[in-house]
Amino acid sequence: MNQFQQQLTKLRQAAGLSQEQLADQLHVSRQAISKWENGSALPDIEKIIQIASILHVSLDELVLAKEPAVSQSKLDRLIDAHIQQNQQENHWRYQEINNGWEFLARYWWIIPALGGIICGIVGTFR
Numbered sequence: 001m002n003q004f005q006q007q008l009t010k011l012r013q014a015a016g017l018s019q020e021q022l023a024d025q026l027h028v029s030r031q032a033i034s035k036w037e038n039g040s041a042l043p044d045i046e047k048i049i050q051i052a053s054i055l056h057v058s059l060d061e062l063v064l065a066k067e068p069a070v071s072q073s074k075l076d077r078l079i080d081a082h083i084q085q086n087q088q089e090n091h092w093r094y095q096e097i098n099n100g101w102e103f104l105a106r107y108w109w110i111i112p113a114l115g116g117i118i119c120g121i122v123g124t125f126r
Helices: 002-014 019-026 030-038 046-055 058-065 073-094 101-106 109-125
Strands: none
Touching: 002 030, 002 046, 019 030, 019 046, 046 058, 046 073
C-alpha cells in the first residue's frame, strides 16, 4: 500500500489542501491523515472513497497510482473547441467582401504576384 500513501500526499498537495483541511472535510483528526501518509495506518474503504471525491480523482489513481486516460467528455470538449475555432476562421474567410480594404486584407498576396508578372512581361520586350 506504499503507493496509496505516496499518492495521498501528492494529490493532497496538488489540490492545495493541508492535512488539517483534509481532516476537517473527512471528519477525522490531522494525526489520522499523518498516519495514512506515513503508512503507519490505513483508512477504511469509505474514507478512501471520500478522499477520492474530495481530491477529484478516481479510486484507481488514488490507490493504484494509475494515471487516468483521457475521458470521453474531455475529448469531446477538445473536439468541440477545435470545430468552433475552425468555424470562426472559415466565417472570416467566406463572409462577403464589403470594400476594397477587406479585399486587400484577404488577397494582399495578389499585388506582389501581379507586380512580378508585369515585370517579367516588360522584361521580355526589351
